[in-house]
Amino acid sequence: MANKKFHEIFEKLREDISSGRYKPGDRLPSEGELTRRFDVSRMTVIRAMQELKLHGFVSRKVGSGTFVAAKSDPGSHLFGLLIPELGQTEIFGAICQGMMEAPHAMHHSLLWGNNADAEDKERDEVAQHLCQHYITRKVSGVFFAPVEYSSTRFEANRRITDAFDKAGIPVVLLDRCVEPYPKRSRYDLVGIDNRRTAYHAAAYLIACGAKRLVCFARPNSAPTVDARAAGFREAVASNSHGAEGVVRFGDAADEQLIRSILEADRPDGFLCANDLTAGQLMHTLIAIGRRIPEDIRIVGVDDVNYARLLPVPLTTERQPCREIGRMALSAMLDRIEDPGLPPRDILLGCELVVRKSCGPAPTSKNR
Numbered sequence: 001m002a003n004k005k006f007h008e009i010f011e012k013l014r015e016d017i018s019s020g021r022y023k024p025g026d027r028l029p030s031e032g033e034l035t036r037r038f039d040v041s042r043m044t045v046i047r048a049m050q051e052l053k054l055h056g057f058v059s060r061k062v063g064s065g066t067f068v069a070a071k072s073d074p075g076s077h078l079f080g081l082l083i084p085e086l087g088q089t090e091i092f093g094a095i096c097q098g099m100m101e102a103p104h105a106m107h108h109s110l111l112w113g114n115n116a117d118a119e120d121k122e123r124d125e126v127a128q129h130l131c132q133h134y135i136t137r138k139v140s141g142v143f144f145a146p147v148e149y150s151s152t153r154f155e156a157n158r159r160i161t162d163a164f165d166k167a168g169i170p171v172v173l174l175d176r177c178v179e180p181y182p183k184r185s186r187y188d189l190v191g192i193d194n195r196r197t198a199y200h201a202a203a204y205l206i207a208c209g210a211k212r213l214v215c216f217a218r219p220n221s222a223p224t225v226d227a228r229a230a231g232f233r234e235a236v237a238s239n240s241h242g243a244e245g246v247v248r249f250g251d252a253a254d255e256q257l258i259r260s261i262l263e264a265d266r267p268d269g270f271l272c273a274n275d276l277t278a279g280q281l282m283h284t285l286i287a288i289g290r291r292i293p294e295d296i297r298i299v300g301v302d303d304v305n306y307a308r309l310l311p312v313p314l315t316t317e318r319q320p321c322r323e324i325g326r327m328a329l330s331a332m333l334d335r336i337e338d339p340g341l342p343p344r345d346i347l348l349g350c351e352l353v354v355r356k357s358c359g360p361a362p363t364s365k366n367r
Helices: 002-019 031-038 042-054 090-101 120-137 153-167 194-207 223-238 255-265 275-288 305-309 321-337
Strands: 058-061 065-068 078-082 109-113 141-144 171-174 188-192 212-217 244-249 269-272 297-302 315-318 345-348 351-353
Touching (some): 002 042, 002 109, 042 058, 042 065, 078 120, 090 321, 120 153, 141 153, 153 171, 171 321, 188 194, 188 321, 194 212, 194 223, 194 315, 194 351, 212 223, 244 255, 275 297
Parallel strands (some): 078 141, 171 188, 212 269, 269 297, 297 315
Antiparallel strands (some): 058 065
């Protein structure tokens, strides 16, 4: 909770400075005033103020208080973050942190929009509201992680990008495209190489001895999942160990569904679209009485913090989230400097983190 409050204070004051509510040289409210205003401890306020100073927004004068720093960079920009899963999906917090750590980040500001508490069916509407908010604020650009898990997700995402196009605001996509796989949009995209990542993960499952594989994902997922399914199919098709594989969609917490997949496909290995699905599936399989990895091996994608804390620590593909954030900011600045650049896919590689959910590491003979 303290960490959430710290971000709330930091972002609110940074937005007030960027919007001109507090101008260069203005004195910010005292630590005592901010403590009462946000109902937090003095240490939480001090941390937020230190972060503002670190990013060049304020300067502190002993005995006088904290003041808005003089503007030294006429090329500074205010960017919007339109990330429906911010605060819910761990990778996006790390991606945003990478943006703030990027070279020249201190010369620019980020407006955070968060609709993580909304239900899936409500996120389209909340995302549209944030879109209009950023247009009204006349931001220099928007980092957009398109909506997923909605049957109308593609239409909703296109409405958002069309609105930014009409307003002349450049968009850099994070993690996923607004078009179904394998189509690509006219916007820059920064994320991971999903097809190769899944290929590598499936190949590792096969090397560990899995013969009957299932790629499992939640319905209405982002196009990244379709790319991962394509990589999974390629790995199965090209293996020399006689392995077979199918792609299934559903709720990993649905015990009846998982029982039906076990009966129909008899899998001994699952590649899950992400760690959340992998964790839910692991709990369901254990409840059914299946042993991991003795009966079924599991691999995920993301390497979120809880992956190592699951009942059986999860083998997973680690996303380079901070690097994605840094590359996204660089791509945005390139786009602003040269709007005529062709659209680019900047795809980073993942690192396989081996834990216990796949059993012993494969021998060189099985690789």
